[in-house]
Amino acid sequence: MNGKAKIDRDRSAASVTKDSSSPACPIKGCTDTTWYADAHDIEYYTSDRTYSFYKCQKCNILFIVPMLWDRLGEIYPKNYHTYVPAKKGVAPRQRSLDRRLLKVLATIPGDQLSVLDIGGGNGWTLDQVKSCSPRVSFTQCVDLDEGAQAQAVARGHAYHLGRIEQFETDRRFDLVLALGLIEHVRDPALVLRSIEQLLTDHGRVLIMTPNFDALDARLFRHRSWVGYHTPRHFVLFNRESFTDLAQQSGLGIVSFSYTRAPSYWSLSVLGLMRRLGLVEISAQRPAWYHPLHPILRSSFSAFELARTPFARLSHMVFTLGRR
Numbered sequence: 001m002n003g004k005a006k007i008d009r010d011r012s013a014a015s016v017t018k019d020s021s022s023p024a025c026p027i028k029g030c031t032d033t034t035w036y037a038d039a040h041d042i043e044y045y046t047s048d049r050t051y052s053f054y055k056c057q058k059c060n061i062l063f064i065v066p067m068l069w070d071r072l073g074e075i076y077p078k079n080y081h082t083y084v085p086a087k088k089g090v091a092p093r094q095r096s097l098d099r100r101l102l103k104v105l106a107t108i109p110g111d112q113l114s115v116l117d118i119g120g121g122n123g124w125t126l127d128q129v130k131s132c133s134p135r136v137s138f139t140q141c142v143d144l145d146e147g148a149q150a151q152a153v154a155r156g157h158a159y160h161l162g163r164i165e166q167f168e169t170d171r172r173f174d175l176v177l178a179l180g181l182i183e184h185v186r187d188p189a190l191v192l193r194s195i196e197q198l199l200t201d202h203g204r205v206l207i208m209t210p211n212f213d214a215l216d217a218r219l220f221r222h223r224s225w226v227g228y229h230t231p232r233h234f235v236l237f238n239r240e241s242f243t244d245l246a247q248q249s250g251l252g253i254v255s256f257s258y259t260r261a262p263s264y265w266s267l268s269v270l271g272l273m274r275r276l277g278l279v280e281i282s283a284q285r286p287a288w289y290h291p292l293h294p295i296l297r298s299s300f301s302a303f304e305l306a307r308t309p310f311a312r313l314s315h316m317v318f319t320l321g322r323r
């Protein structure tokens with residue numbers, strides 16, 4: 001625990017240092033980092049400041065400067081899309097998640113399975129996991145939101161209010177979910193090591209995270225690509241760099257696939273349209289709720305589907321196991 005705490009302290013010191021010449025990489029503290037892009041919050045307009053993304057040449061990752069890990073209340077507004085109950089678009093997402101969950105659950109032996117969802121919010125995904133297999137006998141959520149805690153507990157899930165690095169338990173988990181999580185934390189390596197320690201011998205980890213090598217990421221590199229999710233995504237990977245980090249954390253890659261993130265396209269295009277004065281988007285009316293968003297998202301979803309067999313799409317899904 002002492003070792004962990006020390007690493008945590010060292011990393012946080014490195015990641016908040018704003019040194020315009022060469023800010024330290026949050027993975028290993030490397031100093032061989034170069035400026036990659038400037039970006040703004042074009043979704044929720046939580047502030048009008050300019051953030052920079054730097055690339056660590058050694059770790060092949062992007063990271064944000066400044067990294068406001070201690071100001072989450074400011075960078076996640078009350079109308080943040082995961083806090084507001086979803087209406088349209090849930091069904092396809094749910095179907096695709098169910099398919100993935102069924103596939104990974106089928107590879108895990110045992111009559112009684114324990115499942116942990118990191119960043120699981122109100123327990124919606126854990127409900128899905130339970131409905132996918134009667135073998136799921138224990139479900140645990142780890143998240144930071146007190147409002148979500150009451151909902152998750154009411155739905156029958158155990159809840160730890162806090163960060164995964166601080167979660168202490170004697171229990172080991174057969175399945176750990178970290179969907180859209182690893183890019184939001186200030187020390188992804190520490191989180192992966194924590195996950196590895198919580199995993200049973202035959203356990204699996206399902207991770208989804210953005211891919212900074214995707215076509216939309218390249219086209220919108222200097223136009224606040226929404227995969228940056230500025231300033232809420234702290235560290236971004238591509239297939240190779242996440243694979244390296246997982247392996248260094250004691251986890252092996254069991255399977256990998258690219259998957260679509262049509263919202264990145266839609267919201268990035270809306271950001272461009274706002275710059276051209278064609279649409280009105282503000283803190284009061286975030287891009288996520290603009291009426292054009294679902295229309296654009298459907299179009300880009302079809303475009304991405306056509307590219308699926310051969311393209312490096314905007315999201316990556318990794319299944320990991322102990323090495």
Ligand SMILES: [Zn+2]
Nearest residue numbers: 025030056059
């Ligand atoms: Zn590095």
